[in-house]
Amino acid sequence: MTKASDIVVKTKQIVKKHGGDKSSLIAVLQDIQEAFNYLPKQALTTAAKTMNMPLSRVYEAATFYTAFSLKPRGENVVRICKGTACHVRGASALQDKFERTLGIKPGEMTHDGKFSLETVNCVGACALGPIVVINTEYHGQMTMNKVDKLIGKINEEGAQR
Numbered sequence: 001m002t003k004a005s006d007i008v009v010k011t012k013q014i015v016k017k018h019g020g021d022k023s024s025l026i027a028v029l030q031d032i033q034e035a036f037n038y039l040p041k042q043a044l045t046t047a048a049k050t051m052n053m054p055l056s057r058v059y060e061a062a063t064f065y066t067a068f069s070l071k072p073r074g075e076n077v078v079r080i081c082k083g084t085a086c087h088v089r090g091a092s093a094l095q096d097k098f099e100r101t102l103g104i105k106p107g108e109m110t111h112d113g114k115f116s117l118e119t120v121n122c123v124g125a126c127a128l129g130p131i132v133v134i135n136t137e138y139h140g141q142m143t144m145n146k147v148d149k150l151i152g153k154i155n156e157e158g159a160q161r
């Protein structure tokens with residue numbers, strides 16, 4: 001887990017990189033999330049202070065965009081599309097399968113910090129549904145069998161690091 005002092009230092013660097021201007025708030029939040037994989041509270045208070053803006057405005061932006069997460073997320077974020085097209089093609093069964101395989105519910109992270117599970121609305125690739133997005137990679141025509149293969153592959157890659 002990152003130390004609070006490291007979060008403060010890194011956040012100040014990010015704000016400085018963007019010129020400290022209030023209009024760069026979203027870009028600052030994006031970089032914070034990229035650095036920590038979520039938006040730590042300490043980072044939001046530091047950003048608000050450094051950019052000289054109310055903390056409430058920073059939280060407003062952080063909670064408005066679903067791409068931002070205020071909760072710690074795993075190294076790998078699994079997003080199951082629950083849009084209509086994916087829903088009719090079995091997204092709920094896939095969600096069950098991911099929940100059983102990873103032992104977590106949407107919004108949760110595995111104990112080893114390796115995976116987070118989320119559900120999202122249409123990700124714009126309905127023709128290939130059901131879609132599961134793992135980190136930035138789209139996996140179309142997802143099946144139960146593919147779930148085990150994908151999770152196994154990610155676990156193996158992690159072990160090789």
Ligand code: FES
Pocket residue numbers: 081082083084085086087121122123124125126127129131
């Ligand atoms: S509903 Fe899943 S990609 Fe559109």
